[in-house]
Amino acid sequence: MSTSKGVSVTERAKVALNDEFLRNAVKYTTEKLRDGKRQASSEQGNWEEWRERGRQIRLHTISHLDYYLNQFIENAKANGVQVHFAATAAEAASITLGIAQKRQARTVVKSKSMVSEEVHINETLEKEGMESIETDLGEYIIQLAHEMPSHIIIPAIHKNREQIAELLSKEAGETLPPDTTILAGFVRKKLREKFLEADIGMTGCNFAIAESGSIVLFENEGNARMVSTVPKTQITLMGMERIIPSWDDLEVMATLLPRSATGQKLTVYMSGISGPRREADSDGPEEMHIIIVDNGRSLQLGDPDFQELLNCIRCGACLNACPVYRQIGGHSYGGPYSGPIGAVLKPALQKNVAEWDDIANASSLCGACYEACPVKIPLHDMLVYLRNRKVKEGHKAAEENLGMKGYAYIMANPKRLRRVLRLGRVGQKLLLTDNVIKAKIGPLKGWNQYRHTPGLPAQSFREQWHSLDQELQQTRREMDETIKARLEKERTQRGKGGSHS
Amino acid sequence: MSEQQQAFIQMISNRLGRPMPTEKPPHPFKGAPDFWKSYELDLEQRIELFRDNWAKAGGHSHRLSTMAEVKQFIVDHAQSLKARQILQQNQPELLALRLKEQLPTCQVTTWSPGNRDELISQAASADIGIALVDQAVAHTGSIVVTSSGNTGRSVSLLPTVFIAIIPVERLKTRLGETLATFDGRPRKQFPAGIHFISGPSRSADIENDLTIGVHGPGVVFALLIG
Ligand code: SF4
Numbered sequence: 001m002s003t004s005k006g007v008s009v010t011e012r013a014k015v016a017l018n019d020e021f022l023r024n025a026v027k028y029t030t031e032k033l034r035d036g037k038r039q040a041s042s043e044q045g046n047w048e049e050w051r052e053r054g055r056q057i058r059l060h061t062i063s064h065l066d067y068y069l070n071q072f073i074e075n076a077k078a079n080g081v082q083v084h085f086a087a088t089a090a091e092a093a094s095i096t097l098g099i100a101q102k103r104q105a106r107t108v109v110k111s112k113s114m115v116s117e118e119v120h121i122n123e124t125l126e127k128e129g130m131e132s133i134e135t136d137l138g139e140y141i142i143q144l145a146h147e148m149p150s151h152i153i154i155p156a157i158h159k160n161r162e163q164i165a166e167l168l169s170k171e172a173g174e175t176l177p178p179d180t181t182i183l184a185g186f187v188r189k190k191l192r193e194k195f196l197e198a199d200i201g202m203t204g205c206n207f208a209i210a211e212s213g214s215i216v217l218f219e220n221e222g223n224a225r226m227v228s229t230v231p232k233t234q235i236t237l238m239g240m241e242r243i244i245p246s247w248d249d250l251e252v253m254a255t256l257l258p259r260s261a262t263g264q265k266l267t268v269y270m271s272g273i274s275g276p277r278r279e280a281d282s283d284g285p286e287e288m289h290i291i292i293v294d295n296g297r298s299l300q301l302g303d304p305d306f307q308e309l310l311n312c313i314r315c316g317a318c319l320n321a322c323p324v325y326r327q328i329g330g331h332s333y334g335g336p337y338s339g340p341i342g343a344v345l346k347p348a349l350q351k352n353v354a355e356w357d358d359i360a361n362a363s364s365l366c367g368a369c370y371e372a373c374p375v376k377i378p379l380h381d382m383l384v385y386l387r388n389r390k391v392k393e394g395h396k397a398a399e400e401n402l403g404m405k406g407y408a409y410i411m412a413n414p415k416r417l418r419r420v421l422r423l424g425r426v427g428q429k430l431l432l433t434d435n436v437i438k439a440k441i442g443p444l445k446g447w448n449q450y451r452h453t454p455g456l457p458a459q460s461f462r463e464q465w466h467s468l469d470q471e472l473q474q475t476r477r478e479m480d481e482t483i484k485a486r487l488e489k490e491r492t493q494r495g496k497g498g499s500h501s
Numbered sequence: 502m503s504e505q506q507q508a509f510i511q512m513i514s515n516r517l518g519r520p521m522p523t524e525k526p527p528h529p530f531k532g533a534p535d536f537w538k539s540y541e542l543d544l545e546q547r548i549e550l551f552r553d554n555w556a557k558a559g560g561h562s563h564r565l566s567t568m569a570e571v572k573q574f575i576v577d578h579a580q581s582l583k584a585r586q587i588l589q590q591n592q593p594e595l596l597a598l599r600l601k602e603q604l605p606t607c608q609v610t611t612w613s614p615g616n617r618d619e620l621i622s623q624a625a626s627a628d629i630g631i632a633l634v635d636q637a638v639a640h641t642g643s644i645v646v647t648s649s650g651n652t653g654r655s656v657s658l659l660p661t662v663f664i665a666i667i668p669v670e671r672l673k674t675r676l677g678e679t680l681a682t683f684d685g686r687p688r689k690q691f692p693a694g695i696h697f698i699s700g701p702s703r704s705a706d707i708e709n710d711l712t713i714g715v716h717g718p719g720v721v722f723a724l725l726i727g
Contacts, residue, residue: 046534049534052534053533053534056530057531060530064522066513066514066521067526069509070502070521085506085508135716138706141706160708161708161710164708180710180712181712184704184712187715188716191716196621196625211684212683214695220704221704222658222702222715222716222718223715225654225658225696225716225717226716226717229654230621230655240509245528246532247680247681247683248531248532248677248681249531249532251532251533251675251677251680252532252533255533265699266642266643266699268558268698268699268700268701268702268717269696269698269702269717270643270697270699271694271697272683272694272695273694274691274693276693277648278650278693280650281614281648281693282613282616282621282653283620283621283648283653283655284648284654292509298512301513301517302516302518
């Protein structure tokens with residue numbers, strides 16, 4: 001699936017450098033999303049109180065996850081749902097395949113889901129001769145091009161209108177003009193046919209409500225509604241930590257999530273699905289499966305430093321806020337999740353500190369991710385914990401510890417970072433990766449979307465950082481005192497292991 | 502409880518370092534913060550806020566006084582849009598409009614129980630879908646519709662144009678007021694599909710250019726009655 005395989009970083013950068021369109025588009029999107037969030041959260045008012053409430057609800061749920069997940073399962077089953085359990089991604093894939101084969105499915109329509117990307121579901125189904133179609137507009141375009149999404153909110157951002165017109169013309173068997181309305185109109189018609197002929201619809205799950213056994217989906221296009229309305233069988237892949245106790249609690253999540261992701265008051269569609277269709281209903285799935293996926297999540301439970309990772313609502317605000325991410329893009333994170341959350345989640349899900357690399361660590365030392373996070377996950381602290389564990393396990397040379405201080409100083413200020421990056425060849429290389437920025441950002445695809453790109457090898461970054469560091473010897477100083485004090489205060493106040501503070 | 506479920510839950514309890522609570526854990530932070538729960542707008546403010554939000558999302562709204570005006574609105578728009586197929590929910594207020602008689606050149610279909618294949622294909626080719634909504638929310642500019650034998654999910658989703666009729670007394674200030682009606686509702690009365698809709702279907706996937714009506718309706722009318 002990777003088109004970049006075997007292509008050197010320099011070559012990739014060269015291609016990206018020539019793509020002015022892409023560069024502008026990425027910048028435009030990230031800034032728009034960030035500003036939108038700022039506006040929406042200030043419009044809502046009392047944003048801090050909402051954040052605190054969101055944090056409390058997530059802390060409470062995760063620290064009683066056994067109770068609430070069990071309650072969810074019992075209620076979902078009573079609603080007529082068939083519930084499955086997957087300890088690993090491979091298990092989730094084989095359960096999905098098993099259902100599809102039993103239903104003798106030929107066509108599967110999918111709305112975007114991060115879990116399904118962890119699980120590589122398209123590949124699994126296609127290997128068995130089933131058609132698996134992404135129905136989100138951008139994802140569909142990328143699938144036609146046999147490429148990877150280059151941006152989470154706008155996966156086809158690296159394609160301009162003309163290129164999209166060419167791709168869709170091939171599909172249409174006639175020449176379509178490069179006009180957004182006409183192109184989207186063609187996709188609407190084409191995918192409408194697919195929705196109608198599909199045997200199975202697959203969705204992710206933004207929240208699962210324990211008290212009623214419902215799953216809740218946030219989206220703007222309506223494709224998640226389509227896949228959960230038209231096909232006779234629905235399969236929902238759900239991370240085991242998606243639970244909230246009640247519909248009451250959903251108000252808080254619905255207030256925080258769209259505002260944090262794209263600055264919308266609510267996504268165009270928010271759907272609560274509680275089991276297969278009722279007997280009299282003429283639409284909705286006749287059979288509904290929920291696959292509850294662990295895949296490394298449970299490793300965070302009971303780990304005081306990382307349990308709060310499970311509070312994440314996948315809004316992407318930490319990406320938009322991160323100066324490093326905005327400068328160098330999502331390339332360097334490697335894996336389905338990028339930005340500050342990806343930097344922590346990737347090694348944490350595997351409990352493998354060797355996976356953790358410096359560039360990821362660097363992204364959060366300024367604390368901007370924490371400030372942006374609607375459920376106040378202390379990502380910056382977690383990066384420090386990861387680092388400490390890595391040092392303990394001897395993965396890191398002591399001298400590198402020193403380097404990080406200077407790095408924190410640069411990263412704390414985007415302007416400073418840009419200036420530094422402009423200095424030399426090294427900086428230029430880093431900037432270039434911005435042109436192929438790949439991120440998980442908003443509710444359009446947002447929390448249920450992702451990108452997967454080969455990351456820059458950690459080694460090359462360390463080399464780069466070394467020379468960058470040389471230039472900074474003169475100006476090195478510690479993180480801004482006020483920021484440091486604030487983080488320190490937060491750290492001591494924070495309840496560990498999911499207790500209420 | 503299946504063995505697998507038991508093992509999965511047991512694994513979580515083990516990680517959390519205690520047995521699974523047998524009683525509902527006290528949840529002092531349930532729902533929205535207290536200051537928010539007392540936020541309430543009067544009817545005219547609610548209507549104004551709803552219409553403002555709906556318009557910002559790209560929807561159209563009209564304030565009408567009676568169902569007779571609703572009928573006139575639908576007939577006028579069906580004619581000017583040259584609609585050939587209309588799909589309506591099986592709701593007495595809609596049936597009373599007698600759209601079939603008013604629009605003789607139009608095929609008017611009414612949703613019904615147990616007629617899956619035919620109704621879904623009707624919905625897919627319908628120009629206009631019409632529904633009386635269960636509830637609406639001013640603060641987010643949303644309408645709420647639910648599924649049943651007489652009210653299909655497809656009606657608000659597959660047609661090109663969707664007309665939502667909102668009796669103003671169903672318009673609430675906060676999202677939480679509508680969500681609260683689902684907490685504790687008995688399973689028998691719990692709809693399989695609950696849908697909040699806050700404007701036309703949209704996407705910005707082609708060159709960041711906002712496109713309307715990618716999969717769901719691109720034109721949405723909210724008719725506030727009363
Ligand atoms: S960690 Fe990032 S993606 Fe997760 S909730 Fe916080 S800001 Fe959103």
